[in-house]
Amino acid sequence: MNTPYDDELRAADLDPEAIRAQIAEALAEDLPGGDVTSTATIAADAQGVGVFAARESGVVAGLGVAALVFHEVMGDTVTVTDRLPDGARVEPGDVVMRVSGPTRGLLTAERTALNYASHLSGVATATSHWVDALAGTRARVLDTRKTLPTYRALQKYAVRCGGGVNHRFSLSDRAMVKDNHVVAAGGVVPAYEAVRAAYPELRVEVEVTDLDQLRELLAAGCTEILLDNMDSATMAEAVRLTDGRATLEASGGLTIERAREVAETGVDFISVGALTHSVKVFDLGLDLSEG
Incomplete structure (x- = not known):
């Protein structure tokens, strides 16, 4: 099944099917029985907004992959806005992406999305120092x-x-x-x-x-x-x-x-x-x- 991110991934020389399969494995580590904490503490109809922000100076990468994580968890109920392009230089406090949708889904996808974006931004930032x-x-x-x-x-x-x-x-x-x-x-x-x-x-x-x-x-x-x-x-x-x-x-x-x-x-x-x-x-x- 295609996603709104497939063309973007292909343009970055990434295989959408391979990335989705990797995300599925990553989510399976966290969700063998669902997100019990979010299910217990958050109403099913609650809506929220998650703001991704930089806490240091550097270069961001993997924001599209992070957005895809939310899509894989929440489908079309999630909206992504204000996403900076991968390769953008940022300073502490800069907003790099906002995600809106069911609060349970936002918290369920949060760590996996951050794992991708934080690691890949680390690689991009280290590379930029050499450049x-x-x-x-x-x-x-x-x-x-x-x-x-x-x-x-x-x-x-x-x-x-x-x-x-x-x-x-x-x-x-x-x-x-x-x-x-x-x-x-x-x-x-x-x-x-x-x-x-x-x-x-x-x-x-x-x-x-x-x-x-x-x-x-x-x-x-x-x-x-x-x-x-x-x-x-x-x-x-x-x-x-x-x-x-x-x-x-x-x-x-x-x-x-x-x-x-x-x-x-x-x-x-x-x-x-x-x-x-x-x-x-x-x-x-x-x-x-x-x-």
Whole structure:
């Protein structure tokens, strides 16, 4: 069954059926036997208004998913107004969305909706901090596959809301040759050439740990190279040696305090697993008033 949010989700490169199925699982955790507290304390015909507001500065994301949670619980009895677009920057006290409808339904859906919006806004906000740190350089911040299981599409969407760039989504949409593949294949060039032979249509990125490996790959024609755990001076030399022949991604233990220094080496991308694997939730709250 289609919902009023399906087209919006598709426009965000999200699968509406997959998101609805995930929401259904999330709600099932809370509602194996209904919302007993709301049923006991709130009249069945009571109407209310829930106001979502930011309690800190940042970038919001996932408000459409939160609105869909209310729709999945309450159907057409819920009205959503004053919703800010995902990617909007907010300050403490800013209203990001209002939901109106049966009070029982509002409280039943509240926590699940907040879980989505708070987490995804946290990802977007963390990403925006890196984007701000890199402003004025050529470097763009990338996410990784270090995402919560089943949350990858949503977390990568939130990265885009924060101004970041998505890396590969899966192990099959592009090839990433890492150190263990290099060991198994007998070197960076044999590994690169093996992937090119097996999957000539795919983009191939190869991880290097020193400049000798970089030189080998450039000679072999590799055009996407990841610089793993290099210091800034070595990265700057890698940029000089590459001279535009390949895109360079810096990765490995990077911190936002070091972001500008790394970007000024001239690398094209900086990949940050912390955008998704250990992000702090964004402080959103919902205050209810009886209608």
